[in-house]
Amino acid sequence: MHLDHPEVFPERYAHSAAEPGSRALRVGLGGPVGSGKTATVAALCRALRDRLRIAVVTNDIYTREDADFLLREAVLPPERIAAVETGACPHTAIRDDISANLEAVEDLEAAVGPLDLVLVESGGDNLTATFSRGLVDAQIFVIDVAGGDDIPRKGGPGVTTADLLVVNKTDLAPYVGSDLDRMARDAAAQRGDLPVVFTSVRAEAGIDPVASWVESRLAAWTAVGV
Amino acid sequence: MSEVQQQPGRGFPGGYGQGPRAALLLLADGRFPAGGHAHSGGVEAAVADGRVHDAASLAAHCRGRLHTTGLVAAALAAAATAGADPLGLDQAADARTPSAALRTVSRRLGRQLLRAARAVWPAPALDDLAAALPRGAHQPVVLGLAAAAAGLGPLDAAYAAAYESVSAPATAAVRLLGLDPFHAAAVLARLAAETDSVAAEAAAAGRRAAADGPGTLPAPGAPLLDVLAEAHAAWPVRLFAS
Numbered sequence: 135m136h137l138d139h140p141e142v143f144p145e146r147y148a149h150s151a152a153e154p155g156s157r158a159l160r161v162g163l164g165g166p167v168g169s170g171k172t173a174t175v176a177a178l179c180r181a182l183r184d185r186l187r188i189a190v191v192t193n194d195i196y197t198r199e200d201a202d203f204l205l206r207e208a209v210l211p212p213e214r215i216a217a218v219e220t221g222a223c224p225h226t227a228i229r230d231d232i233s234a235n236l237e238a239v240e241d242l243e244a245a246v247g248p249l250d251l252v253l254v255e256s257g258g259d260n261l262t263a264t265f266s267r268g269l270v271d272a273q274i275f276v277i278d279v280a281g282g283d284d285i286p287r288k289g290g291p292g293v294t295t296a297d298l299l300v301v302n303k304t305d306l307a308p309y310v311g312s313d314l315d316r317m318a319r320d321a322a323a324q325r326g327d328l329p330v331v332f333t334s335v336r337a338e339a340g341i342d343p344v345a346s347w348v349e350s351r352l353a354a355w356t357a358v359g360v
Numbered sequence: 361m362s363e364v365q366q367q368p369g370r371g372f373p374g375g376y377g378q379g380p381r382a383a384l385l386l387l388a389d390g391r392f393p394a395g396g397h398a399h400s401g402g403v404e405a406a407v408a409d410g411r412v413h414d415a416a417s418l419a420a421h422c423r424g425r426l427h428t429t430g431l432v433a434a435a436l437a438a439a440a441t442a443g444a445d446p447l448g449l450d451q452a453a454d455a456r457t458p459s460a461a462l463r464t465v466s467r468r469l470g471r472q473l474l475r476a477a478r479a480v481w482p483a484p485a486l487d488d489l490a491a492a493l494p495r496g497a498h499q500p501v502v503l504g505l506a507a508a509a510a511g512l513g514p515l516d517a518a519y520a521a522a523y524e525s526v527s528a529p530a531t532a533a534v535r536l537l538g539l540d541p542f543h544a545a546a547v548l549a550r551l552a553a554e555t556d557s558v559a560a561e562a563a564a565a566g567r568r569a570a571a572d573g574p575g576t577l578p579a580p581g582a583p584l585l586d587v588l589a590e591a592h593a594a595w596p597v598r599l600f601a602s
Binding site: 195196198218219220221222223226227230231232233234236237 | 391393394395396397398399400468471472475476532535536596597598599600601
């Protein structure tokens with residue numbers, strides 16, 4: 135598991151992985167279907183695109199829906215968005231066999247690089263889906279209050295080990311009977327010192343805590359490369 | 361065990377076929393991380409067309425693939441392992457793949473396999489191929505060079521390619537049809553003897569091509585696989601990349 139957390143970016147498994155800081159920071163976003171992964175990616179792009187050179191890889195399960203959403207919303211120019219097909223197994227493409235995703239990341243860097251940040255969005259999956267450390271340098275797991283306030287208690291690799299846990303759609307909590315305090319207590323019990331953000335990414339400034347976290351990871355990444 | 365066998369990174373200078381045989385199990389494992397899981401071996405299009413709907417029709421699909429594109433892929437792989445010029449083989453693969461969509465898929469899978477192989481069995485021949493064809497060589501050519509780098513021989517490479525030609529559709533059919541996984545495995549088991557004979561034929565053809573040039577390689581085709589692949593590539597909604 136994440137016994138190596140006190141260190142900074144110790145893993146460089148990927149064949150493509152150059153020295154830390156000499157390529158873009160790769161951040162994975164995973165989580166269940168409908169929790170707001172694509173909305174988070176879109177909001178991150180809007181919040182950071184003026185300061186950072188960003189590209190996005192989406193992993194749709196059976197369509198180009200997520201990539202098309204990002205294109206429609208015009209959060210980035212089309213040449214900065216790539217879609218990977220996952221053969222009905224989104225977790226395989228981000229964890230067990232990362233080759234197609236690595237290619238997509240490298241193709242983007244070659245075509246529109248140099249880049250500061252590549253966001254790799256998983257297809258909606260279950261609570262066990264996590265990214266290979268050969269593909270991403272850090273990962274965000276996105277759940278939402280409407281999916282049930284017992285998800286943090288249930289744990290699983292995504293909730294327990296992601297570098298950042300985002301609990302999205304907090305504005306819906308009163309309508310779906312979710313207890314945010316309980317979710318926060320359960321998340322802290324599962325995650326120890328790993329950070330958790332409660333927010334609604336569609337709300338005004340709702341993405342700010344997530345964007346700040348990404349920027350701090352990027353600062354650490356760049357510092358390692360110097 | 362020789363010193364060479366303990367250091368596969370040297371690319372088995374003693375010649376192909378000098379390495380541990382168990383490497384073949386790794387190379388042929390559907391879980392080997394080389395991108396294959398996202399491809400259905402033509403079965404997604406065949407399912408949509410109503411041609412594959414149960415274990416019997418899956419078996420027919422696999423058998424057709426084995427004796428056509430499977431044989432071609434296995435012969436290309438064996439020739440690469442036997443030392444034929446990879447760039448000549450790559451052109452021969454182009455000539456034997458009428459569908460532009462399948463040529464693209466083959467090169468993409470070749471590039472992904474090359475990435476995995478260079479990490480798993482580092483060898484100068486793999487680096488040279490990556491430098492010569494940075495956008496990807498055809499997958500069977502890479503498979504053959506990967507087999508050589510692993511210390512395997514032409515027959516081993518032919519086995520890996522022949523088996524892959526039937527295992528990919530069988531695995532995908534389980535996901536697409538909800539087919540009983542035991543029935544799908546039984547389909548592959550019943551094709552084992554034919555897979556043997558295709559691999560043997562391909563290995564002989566590969567050795568011949570290494571001596572006489574890639575023009576001697578077999579070229580059987582499956583027009584329906586090509587036609588369906590072209591249609592599949594244009595679908596807006598699909599589970600598999602091919």
